[in-house]
Amino acid sequence: MGDTEKDIVQIVRLALTGKESDLRAYTKRTLAPILRRRPDLVPIGKEVLALLEASSPVRSATASVIDPLPVDLDSRQELIRRESLPELPPQIVWPPTVLKGLKEIENERDKQDQLIEAGLSPSRTILFVGPPGVGKTMGARWLANQLHRPLLTLDLAAVMSSYLGKTGNNIRTVLEFAKKSPSVLLLDEFDAIAKRRDDTAEVGELKRLVTVLLQAIDDWPIDGVLIAATNHPELLDPAVWRRFDRIIEFPHPTDELRQAFIEELLTASGSGNIDIHMVQMLTAITSKQSFSEVKREVDHLRRHALVFGTDLEEAVAESVATHIKNATTQSKLGWAKKLVASGYSQHKIHAITGLSRDTLRNHFPDHWDKRSRRLSSIERRR
Numbered sequence: 001m002g003d004t005e006k007d008i009v010q011i012v013r014l015a016l017t018g019k020e021s022d023l024r025a026y027t028k029r030t031l032a033p034i035l036r037r038r039p040d041l042v043p044i045g046k047e048v049l050a051l052l053e054a055s056s057p058v059r060s061a062t063a064s065v066i067d068p069l070p071v072d073l074d075s076r077q078e079l080i081r082r083e084s085l086p087e088l089p090p091q092i093v094w095p096p097t098v099l100k101g102l103k104e105i106e107n108e109r110d111k112q113d114q115l116i117e118a119g120l121s122p123s124r125t126i127l128f129v130g131p132p133g134v135g136k137t138m139g140a141r142w143l144a145n146q147l148h149r150p151l152l153t154l155d156l157a158a159v160m161s162s163y164l165g166k167t168g169n170n171i172r173t174v175l176e177f178a179k180k181s182p183s184v185l186l187l188d189e190f191d192a193i194a195k196r197r198d199d200t201a202e203v204g205e206l207k208r209l210v211t212v213l214l215q216a217i218d219d220w221p222i223d224g225v226l227i228a229a230t231n232h233p234e235l236l237d238p239a240v241w242r243r244f245d246r247i248i249e250f251p252h253p254t255d256e257l258r259q260a261f262i263e264e265l266l267t268a269s270g271s272g273n274i275d276i277h278m279v280q281m282l283t284a285i286t287s288k289q290s291f292s293e294v295k296r297e298v299d300h301l302r303r304h305a306l307v308f309g310t311d312l313e314e315a316v317a318e319s320v321a322t323h324i325k326n327a328t329t330q331s332k333l334g335w336a337k338k339l340v341a342s343g344y345s346q347h348k349i350h351a352i353t354g355l356s357r358d359t360l361r362n363h364f365p366d367h368w369d370k371r372s373r374r375l376s377s378i379e380r381r382r
């Protein structure tokens, strides 16, 4: 049996704070068990249910999937992008902390009813922070996909470029649209608002805009998901950070994750037998790069190999050569060490690093077989 007193308090709270969509959802859920227990209340209960169904002027189950998208009143351009069921690339490598966060949000949605019954709500507003190209936008897409909801994306940097008064109206329209039915709303480039702050002529307008957004974050419906993404978290006010139910940090990929990603990219591309050494080479030349940059590099090499009819390994070796062309001898020796460990021939390592064979022999005396060492000593004596 439910806790009727708690339900009453909850319903009154939602009504008085004007959270109409939450009120509707909560009332619907609470009413059914009450009517089962109290047949005498069925007539009035039916009336309430009919009202809930009929007077849903703003909310419908499918509005965010089929309704026309909101447009800018002057240009008639659509203000948001809609992906009904976002597609994902087949190779996704989530850092464990990111995956944990995303999964938790998904799990909370599975247990939404229990959470609400316990007086809690699932995470509705989430802030994604991290450098460019590490999967923030993809994370929103992933989540929408898992939750079987459309993804609505508002690029704040794009919308901010116009006259602020108009921007405010546009943002309001988008928020209203997204609230109409369950979706994932992504406010991309969330810091664009903070960046505009130095423009003193528009301070008042900007303040209003920020208030609108903060209010939207506070009041986001229980069945909605709002994600804000930024790669300039330092620009956001602590007051803004505090507003979000949850913050997920997207870190720069580690060597281990980059290697896993490269392996997946190559395996999926069907690039013949994938040599682990080649994967290690690629991992090394893409150090400090984001997932997005790594993908670009791998795609580039695959394209190159295909166009020039070489095999991928050769393309990778060439890329290593270009990468270390202007490096110091010390760093070239570091690379040579990797290549030696990968079983490359002395000849190849010489071609790739530009280090002389003598240098290579002196530094790695144990790594070539006795015969080649014997040969090399004969060569040296000559």
Ligand SMILES: Nc1ncnc2c1ncn2[C@@H]1O[C@H](COP(=O)(O)OP(=O)(O)OP(=O)(O)O)[C@@H](O)[C@H]1O
Pocket: 089, 091, 092, 093, 094, 095, 130, 131, 132, 133, 134, 135, 136, 137, 138, 139, 230, 231, 261, 291, 292, 293, 295
């Ligand atoms: N975790 C990941 N696993 C696999 N691929 C990834 C991952 N993160 C990013 N990518 C690749 O990089 C591309 C760009 O990623 P995404 O747009 O999500 O980056 P972002 O963090 O939103 O960057 P920005 O801050 O520039 O908007 C993706 O389309 C995908 O190809």
Ligand SMILES: [Mg+2]
Pocket: 136, 137, 138, 188, 229
């Ligand atoms: Mg992005």
